[in-house]
Amino acid sequence: MNRETGTKPAVPADIEIARQVDKLPIVEVAGQLGLTEEDLELYGTYKAKLSYDLWDRIRTRPDGKLILVTAISPTPAGEGKSTVTVGLGQALNRLKKKATVALREPSLGPSMGIKGGAAGGGYAQVLPMEDINLHFTGDFHAITSAHNAISAMIDNHLHQGNQQGIDPRRIVWKRVIDLNDRALRNVVVGLGGKAHGVPREDGFDITVASEVMAILCLAQDLEDLKERIGRTVVAYRYDRSPVTVSDLGVEGAATLLLKDALRPNLVQTAENTPAFVHGGPFANIAHGCNSLNATRHALKLSEYTVTEAGFGADLGAEKFIHIKSRAGGLQPNVVVMVATVRALKMHGGVPKGELTQPNLQALRQGMANLERHLETIHHFGLPCVVAINRFSDDTEEELTYIRRWCEERGVPAARTEVWAHGGAGGEELAQEVIRLAEAGTARSHFLYSLEQPxxxxxxxxxxxxxxxxxxxxxxxxxxxxxxxxxxxxxxxxxxxxxxxxxxxxxxxxxxxxxxxxxxxxxxxxxxxxxxxxxxTENVMTMPGLPKQPAALNMDIDSAGRVYGLF
The missing domain is CATH 3.10.410.10 (Formyltetrahydrofolate synthetase, domain 3)
Known part of the structure; x- marks a missing residue:
């Protein structure tokens, strides 16, 4: 996507910006958090994993402020939630607040499909973006291997006599791969005769849809990880009783494959702000948040931790509070609600092809979507600021209308231009976040009790x-x-x-x-x-590729320079 803001020249492509940034060695980035090389396992010059020993040293420290970035219901027009998250972290550091960003890892499926990566964009992105959007530190490969090791053990169990009495028609554990491949949604395994296993219907999900991914992102340590994997239900017996990974005796092996993946990854933003990029469960079928481990470390090491939850507040923020916050005892201090003129006009009935045309009436109608999401955050008892993420074709009248609409309802709002200006374009939002966080009015509560039916x-x-x-x-x-x-x-x-x-x-x-x-x-x-x-519907757990996948535009030259990633 190519946007211009005001009279500034066109912002270069994300990969070009990433290539121009003067990155710091990751040891220096870690030094901003008071860490030394002994607290890290280096993955080259610009990536590292945290050591297991670090948590024991910092666990008793008080938590910093937790800022949750969410959004209105997403549209093809784009909202820029990850970009705002990164830009806000940069802006807070510009205002002399010790801030860290915590994001999910991108999946290869969307990166090579249609959505692109999840490393932010413009001058508000995490680096090295080509590594983060590809194999990174191998976490997704470890999750894929652990998941498929369980799959292999299920089929071996059937082949070796099925002592657990598993009903092959009620195996609920599919295989996974971190690519979009619709041809793998439904397959038959075990063909070729007795020596090759028991024939049965099976299928593949994308790795980010694996329960192992969700487990990794909620587990607090290796012991908790192994216990969670062990109680995972993979099938049902003929008497309809559940069969778990522990019943198959493979929880230890699966945990072993995940021992390094459990540790948070440390990278940096385009302005050298520390960033934890770790874990990546889907937000429509799982809880859609980065790992609890990464968030907990960031809170102990920073004054402000800026994190996001997938999709709009109805999915991501709701699950962040009801699932992740419950599991980790988290207390968000401020919620940032990202909205754009374009997306609001689309919610007001404007087709995608006409969004560049001013339409105040459609904007007024689309505000109802923002209103519902703000009501949700208020139900949770959390202060909220609307981030009006500016696009180049937004008119001043439209931008002013959103701000006045918010003011009339007592909701603070701030324009953001972090895509084009980096942290400087997010200072107004950062100032509002600081004001709300230091006011200390957040008293989050759940909308249901676990004891309810x-x-x-x-x-x-x-x-x-x-x-x-x-x-x-x-x-x-x-x-x-x-x-x-x-x-x-x-x-x-x-x-x-x-x-x-x-x-x-x-x-x-x-x-x-x-x-x-x-x-x-x-x-x-x-x-x-x-x-x-x-x-609520037949949710797709293995996406397909579009007619023109992003992979068709990807390339690498003889010097190793990457092209086509976004």
Missing amino acids: IRDKIAAIAEKVYGAGRVAFYAKAEERIKACDAHGWDKLPICMAKTPFSLSDNPSLLGRPEAFTLHIQDIRPSIGAGFLVAL
């Missing part, structure tokens, strides 16, 4: 966050709820699997749909991760 927890999210009028449970979901109750899984939090593009379960209903019915088709227990996934 499963249906009531789902209804609380549907009504208080989405604005649904009622919830309808399909017969399959009703059957699964009964099974969860019987197995003692009813006290777990809910992880909603829903389209990110609408507050409802219908992706075409933009803006703020009212009094709709939310349809729950199925309940899938993620016992290792520690939540129940409530599916």
